[in-house]
Amino acid sequence: MTAEDRIDPAGRAALLALARASMRAAARRRPPDSVPPPADRSPVLDEKRGAFVTLHLAGRLRGCVGTLKPESPLWEAVRDAAWSSACEDNRFPPVGESECGEIDIEISVLSPMKEIPSWNEFLPGDHGILLAKDSRQAVFLPKVATDMKWGREETLSALCKKAGLPVNAWRLPGARFWIFTAEVFTDKK
Numbered sequence: 001m002t003a004e005d006r007i008d009p010a011g012r013a014a015l016l017a018l019a020r021a022s023m024r025a026a027a028r029r030r031p032p033d034s035v036p037p038p039a040d041r042s043p044v045l046d047e048k049r050g051a052f053v054t055l056h057l058a059g060r061l062r063g064c065v066g067t068l069k070p071e072s073p074l075w076e077a078v079r080d081a082a083w084s085s086a087c088e089d090n091r092f093p094p095v096g097e098s099e100c101g102e103i104d105i106e107i108s109v110l111s112p113m114k115e116i117p118s119w120n121e122f123l124p125g126d127h128g129i130l131l132a133k134d135s136r137q138a139v140f141l142p143k144v145a146t147d148m149k150w151g152r153e154e155t156l157s158a159l160c161k162k163a164g165l166p167v168n169a170w171r172l173p174g175a176r177f178w179i180f181t182a183e184v185f186t187d188k189k
Contacts, residue, residue, distance in 0.1 A: 006183055007109060011045055014038040016187045018075060019053050019082035019105045026086035027097045035083075037075050049074040050110035050180075052141060053081040055095065055103050056188070062103060063089040068113060068130065068139060068180070078107055108141050108182040115178050119170055124155045127179040131159045131170060138163035142182050 007015065015038075022035045038045065051074060052066025063085035067077055082105065086095040095103065113130065116122065122129050124145035131138055138159050145155045156170040169175060 007044060007185070008042060011042045012107075012185045014041055014045065015075065015078050015107055016105055016185070018079050019107060020100075020187070022079045022082035023055065023086040023095060023103065023105065024097070024100050026083045027095045027100050029087075032080050032083035035079055037073075037079075041075060045075045046073045048072060049077060050113075051077040051081055052108040052110070052182075053078060053085045054106040054108070055082075055085050056106065057099060057103050062099075063092050063095065065089050066108065066110075068110065070110075070112065074109065104186060104188040106184060106186040106188070108143075108184045111181045113178040113180045115176065119152070119156055119175070119177055122152060122156070122177060122179055124150060124152050126181065128182055129155070129159065130178040130180075131156065131163060131175060132178075133160075133163070133165055133169050133172070133175045136163040136165055142180075143184060 018035065018038055022032055025032065025035050048070035050066065050068045050070050052064060054064040055062040065084035065088060066081040110128070125142060128142040129140055140155065140159055150158065157167040160167050160169045
């Protein structure tokens with residue numbers, strides 16, 4: 001991610017406020033488009049970018065949803081991901097209104113994805129990775145390998161497991177890989 005692509009402090013604050021408002025809308029069972037875009041936003045917030053929003057409650061994962069593809073303006077991708085993280089992550093029950101004040105929000109703004117010819121080019125902790133094989137795929141954000149203290153092979157094996165593939169499928173013909181980086185920021189207290 002180049003310096004021009006980075007989000008300035010005001011943009012970060014606007015995105016975090018937008019994500020919190022969207023999470024609260026989800027908790028109140030209101031649609032994501034009930035949350036207006038930031039009124040005063042820098043041009044980068046209108047660029048089409050992929051983004052993920054991760055929710056933590058008491059230091060534990062409470063939801064994480066996003067989009068890899070840059071199909072909508074960044075502010076909209078963040079708004080929709082925050083809403084979905086709060087009520088559509090099937091690993092968790094929907095966020096309740098009483099939880100909203102206690103949840104920390106983390107936003108990952110993604111660089112464009114780049115297909116790599118070999119898994120050897122994947123650098124755990126620096127890169128996020130998407131693995132696709134046959135009709136299955138799974139993705140890890142860059143911080144997953146760091147948080148789990150995984151090396152390259154452990155990350156790829158865990159990614160296969162997440163995709164419902166044999167843990168060694170990343171070594172087999174037909175496995176494809178895309179990498180990306182992420183700018184990550186949070187409102188953690």
